[in-house]
Amino acid sequence: MSGAVTWRETATDGPARAGTMTTPHGEVRTPAFMPVGTRAAVKAVDSDDLHRVGAEIVLANAYHLMLRPGADLIAELGGLHRFMSWDGPILTDSGGFQIFSLEPEIDEEGASFTSVYDGSPVRLTAEDAMSIQERLGADIAMALDVCVGLPAPRGKVEEEMRRSLRWGERSLQAHRRDDQALFGIVQGGVDLDLRVESARSTAGLGFDGFAIGGLSVGESATERNAALEAAMSALPGDRVRYVMGLGDTDGLLDAIARGADMFDCVIPTRLARHGRALSRRGDFNINKTEYRADDSPIDPDCPCLTCAGYSRAYLRHLIRTSELSSHRLLTIHNLRYLLDLVADTRRSIEDGRFAAHVSEVTQARVRPLVS
């Protein structure tokens, strides 16, 4: 534990909590959503756009950055904040998710990948993950873990949960920078006993904050929520809790209801590049014929640059003529939608009306779209 990042509670409403996370690059109000900038860039937008949509912290990926442009180059250029021109807090993922998505060979020391760029062999141990993230210099580094896709046999989930614990311990021992926090990652799939054991043991190692990993990888919402509750029950109340890979409206509200503080997800930005708009009244594909002559913005109540200036008909035209701007304009809106959702949710906790807020959000989404 470095103490570089702290979290203090500012309000609760049942298990739901609001708070402030303090980092070397400023404060983050929680619940918080982190836009995903895998390669030191949130796809289709720039740092100025991120500030304007209300992002307070962004995520980058150590695995991708160690391949291109390389951790040493980013260190030489003054670190990730300066490299990507983002002066707010940054969290780097360790490469654990790539152990799930790229399926490398795993042994007790680490994981052996093949580079997505040139097919060359890439080795990643817990110690490597620390060294890389220290050179990148994010405010928050993540321990290296093993994320298991679901469904999976209990034996496999248990084996990798215990390996994640050992790697977490090695990550802690290897981590040196005292201006960078290190978060541990709870695993255990949807087995509640394993989740409790993982949370208790990870908490016992003494990280600055805790992530709950291994969710949104094939389980049902019911299974996910039960796993979240089990993990939360064994985590300390004075550290931030980050649910990895979660970013749909219902999932966020479910997790916040169970005491989660922080999230990341590629969904809002990826959907944007596929023409799908998030909205308080429900999500929709703007490429549909019904929006051909629709002069209204995606959401008349949204204050983003896209909704302030552009109609559904124009956005549809951009998509149909393959204009690059459509990706950015929809990304800006979708991020604004999710960041506003999280901010509204935080205020509802502060006002003691979280349950009513969830009910309002849910009911508005099933109403027909106005246009």
Added chain:
Amino acid sequence: MSGAVTWRETATDGPARAGTMTTPHGEVRTPAFMPVGTRAAVKAVDSDDLHRVGAEIVLANAYHLMLRPGADLIAELGGLHRFMSWDGPILTDSGGFQIFSLEPEIDEEGASFTSVYDGSPVRLTAEDAMSIQERLGADIAMALDVCVGLPAPRGKVEEEMRRSLRWGERSLQAHRRDDQALFGIVQGGVDLDLRVESARSTAGLGFDGFAIGGLSVGESATERNAALEAAMSALPGDRVRYVMGLGDTDGLLDAIARGADMFDCVIPTRLARHGRALSRRGDFNINKTEYRADDSPIDPDCPCLTCAGYSRAYLRHLIRTSELSSHRLLTIHNLRYLLDLVADTRRSIEDGRFAAHVSEVTQARVRPLVS
């Protein structure tokens, strides 16, 4: 002639001139460069970006817009300004350039295309070009002309120059909107007699302003400059003069030196999407290995968003990892470079130091890059 657009001279320095063009959507200081938004969008940027780089007028293309989304739809949605969320002046090209680039069948009535989208037949007459542009509702419409690629036999150039005159006359007769200006287009290739005849005859028809078309289509700079001089000599001094398709640094300065006021070109935006940065010290491809660890911006003296925030090393990283943002960030810089060049040139004319300015710009560009 509708009188919807006027131009008045504010300063001269030899044949070079500075002025103000007044349109229904505001004033444009000349010399002026128009970013090209073929499909009602300047590729990779939005209207807010265009304002911030200093664009005062943009160009859209009637031929592309009549195919998608259609002139009637844009009219139904309140016209092109509202559709693309650009409240400044707009000029629409008539489709004459597509007669050069898409090589349709031409007869005396008009041109017969095959749609680039679905292969269906598309007919475009001088009267159609007026009707489409009136529905789009730009501040400035262009007469339909025939642009001939060079080199071409004199007989062909002469034939199409005369056809352009007849189409120009029909365009004038067909044009109805009195809140939209109509510009005529001078043709004649690099034959000086034909250029003079075309300019004199086009001027005689009485348009609100004059374009010089049929250049940057295969001729040398020397040929182009001679053709420009010939055309300028026969155009009235109290109307704006727009050189179509010109947008490289040397070409702009050459044309301004001969009395040109306005320009459009896809080069700065197209080069941006290929990783090529324009700069006061010369253009360069930012994807080169020498910029791998270069922490400096494209141009340390450039005030654009890109140069304010991002290093060459970061921009190179975005290109090498296929991040969409590279297109926008380089487009913003390249447009800013060209718009600043034109603004600096205007000031040099006002200050009576145009020749010294041209010399400074030219000398700076051959100096080695500082980095």
